[in-house]
Amino acid sequence: xxxxxxxxxxxxxxxxxxxxxxxxxxxxxxxxxxxxxxxxxxxxxxxxxxxxxxxxxxxxxxxxxxxxxxxxxxxxxxxxxxxxxxxxxxxxxxxxxxxxxxxxxxxxxxxxxxxxxxxxxxxxxxxxxxxxxxxxxxxxxxxxxxxxxxxxxxxxxxxxxxxxxxxxxxxxxxxxxxxxxxxxxxxxxxxxxxxxxxxxxxxxxxxxxxx
Amino acid sequence: xxxxxxxxxxxxxxxxxxxxxxxxxxxxxxxxxxxxxxxxxxxxxxxxxxxxxxxxxxxxxxxxxxxxxxxxxxxxxxxxxxxxxxxxxxxxxxxxxxxxxxxxxxxxxxxxxxxxxxxxxxxxxxxxxxxxxxxxxxxxxxxxxxxxxxxxxxxxxxxxxxxxxxxxxxxxxxxxxxxxxxxxxxxxxxxxxxxxxxxxxxxxxxxxxxxxxxxxxxxxxxxxxxxxxxxxxxxxxxxxxxxxxxxxxxxxxxx
Numbered sequence: 049x050x051x052x053x054x055x056x057x058x059x060x061x062x063x064x065x066x067x068x069x070x071x072x073x074x075x076x077x078x079x080x081x082x083x084x085x086x087x088x089x090x091x092x093x094x095x096x097x098x099x100x101x102x103x104x105x106x107x108x109x110x111x112x113x114x115x116x117x118x119x120x121x122x123x124x125x126x127x128x129x130x131x132x133x134x135x136x137x138x139x140x141x142x143x144x145x146x147x148x149x150x151x152x153x154x155x156x157x158x159x160x161x162x163x164x165x166x167x168x169x170x171x172x173x174x175x176x177x178x179x180x181x182x183x184x185x186x187x188x189x190x191x192x193x194x195x196x197x198x199x200x201x202x203x204x205x206x207x208x209x210x211x212x213x214x215x216x217x218x219x220x221x222x223x224x225x226x227x228x229x230x231x232x233x234x235x236x237x238x239x240x241x242x243x244x245x246x247x248x249x250x251x252x253x254x255x256x257x258x259x
Numbered sequence: 260x261x262x263x264x265x266x267x268x269x270x271x272x273x274x275x276x277x278x279x280x281x282x283x284x285x286x287x288x289x290x291x292x293x294x295x296x297x298x299x300x301x302x303x304x305x306x307x308x309x310x311x312x313x314x315x316x317x318x319x320x321x322x323x324x325x326x327x328x329x330x331x332x333x334x335x336x337x338x339x340x341x342x343x344x345x346x347x348x349x350x351x352x353x354x355x356x357x358x359x360x361x362x363x364x365x366x367x368x369x370x371x372x373x374x375x376x377x378x379x380x381x382x383x384x385x386x387x388x389x390x391x392x393x394x395x396x397x398x399x400x401x402x403x404x405x406x407x408x409x410x411x412x413x414x415x416x417x418x419x420x421x422x423x424x425x426x427x428x429x430x431x432x433x434x435x436x437x438x439x440x441x442x443x444x445x446x447x448x449x450x451x452x453x454x455x456x457x458x459x460x461x462x463x464x465x466x467x468x469x470x471x472x473x474x475x476x477x478x479x480x481x482x483x484x485x486x487x488x489x490x491x492x493x494x495x496x497x498x499x500x501x502x503x504x505x506x507x508x509x510x511x512x513x514x
Contacts (some may be wrong), residue, residue, distance in 0.1 A: 164352025167317055167425075168366055168415075169341035182356050257356035257399075 054228040062217075066236050069213035072131065072203045073244070076138035077196055084143045085188070088150025089176065098151060105144035113205045116140065121209065134203070134211035141202055142195035149191025153184030186256035193248045200241040204233065214240075266290040267455050268314055268423070273323035275309055283309045284479045286323070296449055296456040297484075298470030300463065300501065305476040307459040311425050314457060315344045327423075342366055345416030345424040345454075349431050352412065353400040359385070359411050360396040366419035384414035389444060406437040413445070417452070424456045430465070442468055463505040467491075475501070 055062065091098040108116070116137045120126055126133045157180050165179045181188075207215025217233030268291035275284040284306040291297045299307040312318040313325045316332045325332045332340060353362050361368075363384050367377045385392040388410040400408055409429055416424055430438045430445075446469060449456065460466050466473050467487045475482040475490075475498055482497050491502055 158352075158355075160348060160350055160352040161354060163317070164346065164348055165354070167315060167341060167346035167348070167352075169338050169369060171338055174369065179354060 051228045051231055055232060058232060062232055062236055065212065065214050065216055065233070066240065069200070069203055069215075069237065069240060072134055072138060072206055072211065072213050073196065073199045073240075076135045076142055076199055076203075077192070079135065079139040080142035080146050080195060080199075081192060083139070084146030085150050087143075088147045088188075089154065091147070091151045092154045092180075102144070102148055102151065105147055108140045109144050113137070113141070113202045114208060117205065117209045130206075130209050130211040133209060134206035134213075138199050138203055138206070142199050145191040145195040145198070146188075149187050149194075150184070153187030153191075154180045156187060157183045182257065186252060189248065189252040189255065193245055193252070196244050196248060197241050200237060200244065204237055265293045267293045267328055268457070269326040270310070270313070271324045271326065273313060273320045273325055275306075275313060275318060276321045282479055284313075287479075287481050288323075289474055289481060289484060291455060291457060293455055294453045295471040296458055296469055298458045298460055298466040298473050299476060300460060300466040300470075300473050301476035302461060304478070306479040307461075307476055308427055309479075310476070311427055311457060311459050314423075314425055315341045315346060342370065342419060343421045343423065345419070345421045347409075347412045347416045347424065347426045347429040349428045350408070353408055353415070355400050357399075358396065359390075359398050359400070359403070362400070362411060363415045363418050365415060366421075370419060380418055381414075384418050385411075387417070387448070388414045390414075404437075405433050406441055409433060409441060413448075417454075422455060424454050424458075426456065426458045428459055428461065431460070431462070438465075445469065463501045464508065467505070 087101065091101055111119070117133065120133050120137055123133070126136050161179060161183070162175065165175045170178065203213050204215035204218055206213050207219050214233040214237045218230050218237075221227065221229030221231070221233065270287045270289045273284060273287045274282065276282045287306070287310065289297075299310055301307050309318060313320055313332070314327065316335065316337045319333060327335065327340065327344075354365075357365070360378075360381050363381045364377045367380055372380070381396070382392045385395055390407060390410055395403075395407070395411075400411070403411065412429060416426075430441055433441065442465060449469070458466075458469055460469075467490065470487060472484055472486055473490050474484045475495075477497050483493065483495055485493055485498070490498060491505075493499065493502070
């Protein structure tokens with residue numbers, strides 16, 4: 049049986065695992081943004097914290113993904129469900145690019161512009177939402193894009209702890225020494241990464257003011 | 260007291276030091292009268308910009324007191340204080356992601372004016388600084404020349420109709436011809452608007468052209484306050500070096 053006919057025969061399962069994969073990536077990215085963006089903003093206000101926090105996020109990134117999944121396994125509430133655990137680990141991975149780019153993006157805003165904003169009587173919130181975030185948006189979204197692409201890749205490992213996703217095909221294919229099965233996981237995962245990158249690129253163009 | 264002589268901004272023995280103890284301004288006392296343009300003249304590091312930022316509470320005095328309209332800046336709500344003081348800085352500090360229209364309409368928008376009132380005000384301000392509204396409203400700052408950006412900066416500072424204007428070397432980065440042109444226009448504008456202006460510059464010619472009085476600063480201290488006429492004949496050696504430079508420049512350039 050050729051790879052193509054294998055794909056056609058198993059399209060139902062490929063679709064289902066792709067959706068599972070998307071669920072893992074989507075929810076961990078939403079969480080990473082929900083945590084990383086405010087944290088990145090906080091670091092620009094308390095710069096002394098930036099070194100330890102970004103350092104910690106850096107260390108998390110250096111832990112091999114399989115090991116991180118393993119470490120979290122005995123955790124009380126997290127270990128109960130595989131997808132819960134996988135999403136937590138993926139969120140931790142995605143955090144660094146989001147925090148770092150939010151931090152550097154905001155600090156990269158022209159100090160003269162920030163000073164004018166304050167000097168004209170904008171409140172701290174107005175400076176943040178009307179000036180700093182819009183001007184930093186390009187850098188922040190670039191971080192989100194990088195994090196998303198990384199997460200699509202790392203999420204394939206989540207199958208090792210039974211969290212599903214396209215990694216199932218890959219692990220099964222490795223065990224069966226069958227390239228068709230591996231490709232049934234790898235190709236959709238690659239396409240998913242490309243597609244999400246493209247979509248976020250469009251969002252980036254839409255939300256970033258033209259230079 | 261004569262209304263023209265009424266003090267509206269007052270420094271009472273103000274010092275400002277940084278967290279590292281470095282003293283930027285020491286024991287400054289001066290008064291700004293309603294409707295006048297006080298130019299703060301001095302080299303870089305003389306404390307001019309520090310003085311300016313103490314007025315709109317971008318900085319707070321380490322000792323002494325800065326009073327605006329008879330009230331210490333520390334008793335003002337900083338947001339209210341700043342919205343009643345127009346602020347123009349070098350390179351204008353325009354928001355690169357806002358059109359000219361939104362840049363100029365910023366303070367009215369923050370003050371929640373009605374949209375049509377903001378529109379009318381923005382048109383009025385553009386016309387005031389000599390930029391035809393229909394051509395400039397929808398442009399972005401990067402689509403403007405340096406002189407145009409500075410005009411927009413002035414229009415933006417005036418949009419909320421504040422009684423005060425603080426200007427920090429607003430024309431410093433312009434080419435000499437544009438600078439002279441915009442200085443002349445600004446002078447005409449001053450006479451029409453009667454705002455109280457504090458204007459920072461390191462350029463003697465500018466200080467003499469635009470200032471009703473000149474406060475000379477050196478190393479964080481006030482050397483003296485002079486009218487332009489007094490300044491040209493001031494006995495103080497520091498003032499005299501500026502005057503000498505001014506006369507030398509005059510002989511050379513004749514701009």
